[in-house]
Amino acid sequence: MPQFFVTSLPDGQGRLVIQGTDFHHLARVRRARAGEVLSLRTADGALLAARIASIGPDHLVAEIIDKKEARPIPLNLTLCAALLKGKKFDTVIRKAVEIGVARIIPVESERTVPEVGTRADERRARWQRIADEAAKQCLRHGLVGVERLHSFDEALGCCGDGVRMIAHPDERAPGIREFRGEHGDATHAAVLVGPEGGFSAGEIDRARAAGWSMVSFGFTQMRAETAAMVLPALLIYEWSS
Numbered sequence: 621m622p623q624f625f626v627t628s629l630p631d632g633q634g635r636l637v638i639q640g641t642d643f644h645h646l647a648r649v650r651r652a653r654a655g656e657v658l659s660l661r662t663a664d665g666a667l668l669a670a671r672i673a674s675i676g677p678d679h680l681v682a683e684i685i686d687k688k689e690a691r692p693i694p695l696n697l698t699l700c701a702a703l704l705k706g707k708k709f710d711t712v713i714r715k716a717v718e719i720g721v722a723r724i725i726p727v728e729s730e731r732t733v734p735e736v737g738t739r740a741d742e743r744r745a746r747w748q749r750i751a752d753e754a755a756k757q758c759l760r761h762g763l764v765g766v767e768r769l770h771s772f773d774e775a776l777g778c779c780g781d782g783v784r785m786i787a788h789p790d791e792r793a794p795g796i797r798e799f800r801g802e803h804g805d806a807t808h809a810a811v812l813v814g815p816e817g818g819f820s821a822g823e824i825d826r827a828r829a830a831g832w833s834m835v836s837f838g839f840t841q842m843r844a845e846t847a848a849m850v851l852p853a854l855l856i857y858e859w860s861s
Contacts, residue, residue, distance in 0.1 A: 699723070700811065731814070784810045
């Protein structure tokens with residue numbers, strides 16, 4: 621059974637009330653019964669084991685039987701990913717959450733093909749639902765925010781904390797381990813991944829002028845959707861070692 625995120629704290633007797641969509645999923649979809657043990661995450665990432673004490677028509681009550689504090693995350697990573705065609709971007713959202721990305725910023729660049737237009741809010745809500753479902757399934761310490769669609773230049777200016785990397789092939793760029801050795805004390809980072817056609821020369825120039833670094837991530841040029849999933853995984857792994 622996946623974990624569920626709770627915003628309320630246990631009462632003085634160590635009990636929690638679960639309502640809304642999580643209650644519906646547990647009671648109506650998964651057919652949970654009194655006595656079953658749930659995995660719950662609090663806002664600070666603590667993992668609670670809670671036994672269902674009772675189930676009412678619109679809520680259930682669970683008793684906390686165990687608590688484990690969240691492990692520290694070695695790198696708070698923001699993924700700035702250019703929009704992709706079809707459902708590829710949905711997959712990027714889902715896998716980025718599973719990998720451990722802390723924040724996702726959809727980006728519209730010069731060579732981005734999909735046009736969101738007036739459906740921006742609708743698409744963002746869909747992406748957030750995908751991220752929430754992935755966080756529940758993969759037992760993450762917390763939910764991952766999917767921000768509104770940013771222009772390329774907006775994305776350059778919204779990641780001021782920590783190191784900032786742009787995924788663009790350049791033989792002069794340092795390798796990921798070399799780069800990590802130079803910035804090993806960083807706790808926050810951002811990586812910017814382009815669309816199917818890559819970034820334009822003008823975008824690369826503006827990114828470098830804004831303080832973004834080129835980093836070499838391997839010996840091949842990956843497809844956009846592959847890069848958006850593999851590169852965050854490599855960064856989190858390197859900062860965890």
